[in-house]
Amino acid sequence: MALLEIRKYPDEVLKKRAAEIIDLDGHIQKLIDDMIETMYSAKGVGLAAPQVGVSQRLIVVDTSLREKDNSLIVLINPQIIAQEGEILSEEGCLSLPGFITRLKRSEKVLVKGIDRVGKEVLIEADGLLGRALQHEIDHLDGLLLIDRISPLKRELFRKKYQKIKK
Numbered sequence: 712m713a714l715l716e717i718r719k720y721p722d723e724v725l726k727k728r729a730a731e732i733i734d735l736d737g738h739i740q741k742l743i744d745d746m747i748e749t750m751y752s753a754k755g756v757g758l759a760a761p762q763v764g765v766s767q768r769l770i771v772v773d774t775s776l777r778e779k780d781n782s783l784i785v786l787i788n789p790q791i792i793a794q795e796g797e798i799l800s801e802e803g804c805l806s807l808p809g810f811i812t813r814l815k816r817s818e819k820v821l822v823k824g825i826d827r828v829g830k831e832v833l834i835e836a837d838g839l840l841g842r843a844l845q846h847e848i849d850h851l852d853g854l855l856l857i858d859r860i861s862p863l864k865r866e867l868f869r870k871k872y873q874k875i876k877k
């Protein structure tokens with residue numbers, strides 16, 4: 712296993728729509744292991760393949776440190792097939808270090824995908840897991856937290872970010 716470099720805003724790969732995965736071959740299996748290791752090392756609760764520079768539809772999520780009943784989830788070609796309610800909560804992203812914002816998400820989601828051996832899985836989630844799944848699936852569609860906030864907040868973010876870069 713190997714630690715991968717986490718791509719940060721404004722890396723172009725984060726803005727692209729990621730491609731469906733067709734073959735669960737050795738490359739994908741290694742990528743899954745490396746992403747899991749990278750997520751734990753960065754103390755994140757989730758990671759999407761575009762965040763390590765691979766534009767393919769794969770996410771890993773583990774909220775078990777904060778939600779005891781959950782464990783590691785590997786999802787390939789995940790899709791939100793139903794959602795319900797609305798909840799406002801704080802969110803951050805490994806690709807936007809130091810940035811935390813309040814954001815509205817669905818309270819509960821039903822997510823469909825396949826696991827690393829190709830078995831279909833259906834996950835009903837709320838709480839942190841529900842939020843993490845929505846966040847990581849956004850990454851596969853080229854969306855970051857800053858694409859979900861108001862234009863005014865986004866402008867403030869950009870100004871702050873320009874300052875940090877200098």
Ligand code: NI
Pocket residue numbers: 803804805806846850
């Ligand atoms: Ni993120």
